[in-house]
Amino acid sequence: EAAVTQSPRSKVAVTGGKVTLSCHQTNNHDYMYWYRQDTGHGLRLIHYSYVADSTEKGDIPDGYKASRPSQENFSLILELASLSQTAVYFCASRDSSAETLYFGSGTRLTVL
Amino acid sequence: QQKVQQSPESLTVSEGAMASLNCTFSDRSSDNFRWYRQHSGKGLEVLVSIFSDGEKEEGSFTAHLNRASLHVFLHIREPQPSDSALYLCAVGEITGNTGKLIFGLGTTLQVQP
Numbered sequence: 001e002a003a004v005t006q007s008p009r010s011k012v013a014v015t016g017g018k019v020t021l022s023c024h025q026t027n028n029h030d031y032m033y034w035y036r037q038d039t040g041h042g043l044r045l046i047h048y049s050y051v052a053d054s055t056e057k058g059d060i061p062d063g064y065k066a067s068r069p070s071q072e073n074f075s076l077i078l079e080l081a082s083l084s085q086t087a088v089y090f091c092a093s094r095d096s097s098a099e100t101l102y103f104g105s106g107t108r109l110t111v112l
Numbered sequence: 113q114q115k116v117q118q119s120p121e122s123l124t125v126s127e128g129a130m131a132s133l134n135c136t137f138s139d140r141s142s143d144n145f146r147w148y149r150q151h152s153g154k155g156l157e158v159l160v161s162i163f164s165d166g167e168k169e170e171g172s173f174t175a176h177l178n179r180a181s182l183h184v185f186l187h188i189r190e191p192q193p194s195d196s197a198l199y200l201c202a203v204g205e206i207t208g209n210t211g212k213l214i215f216g217l218g219t220t221l222q223v224q225p
Contacts, residue, residue, distance in 0.1 A: 031210075031211050033211070033212075040217070041217075042200070042215045042216060042217045042218065043200070043202075043213075043215040044215075045212055045213070048210065048211075048212065050210070056210075058212070059113075090155065090156065092156075094211045096209065099144050099146075099161060099163070099204065099211070100146065100158055100161055101158075101211060101213060102158070103148075103155045103156040103157075104155055105154060105155040106154075106155055
């Protein structure tokens with residue numbers, strides 16, 4: 001089964017600070033995704049990537065950047081963290097020939 | 113954009129009784145649907161994927177898709193207390209091969225011993 005590892009597991013950040021969330025997958029999948037989960041909104045797609053050194057905007061990209069320096073690694077960057085970005089963030093990966101996304105365990109981000 | 117809604121919001125069943133969860137979507141041209149489970153504080157675990165009308169069984173989980181009525185159901189046979197979790201319905205994006213999923217808000221299932 002696909003292995004997707006996220007770090008850190010949880011983080012507390014201050015408003016206006018920079019936050020980087022990391023994701024690493026070991027199954028040679030082409031696609032990687034960042035979703036956020038909020039009460040009342042469910043999971044929403046922030047950014048995704050289908051190849052190294054390229055990222056695409058999802059449904060709610062504002063306030064977030066993404067970086068895919070290699071096939072295995074995909075980062076989500078909050079340059080100026082805001083209170084509204086408090087959420088649980090999930091990374092996922094998928095092979096281009098398959099339909100199923102495999103998710104990591106999530107990063108709980110609290111912005112104070 | 114595709115809209116996905118789930119009902120009920122929460123469901124309590126006794127151990128061993130069938131649990132049925134409902135998911136409705138807005139665009140019947142979608143062709144891939146899946147159910148995920150999320151235990152409290154954990155990641156998402158895929159339970160069953162279905163791509164055509166009818167039923168698909170994976171262990172104690174059965175998905176039933178009826179695109180004409182815009183419904184996909186999840187039936188859990190003989191649920192155990194360990195099946196208590198948030199159940200999420202996800203519908204794949206219609207165009208392209210992005211793999212993007214649109215999620216419902218979920219149904220919280222509580223299985224009582």
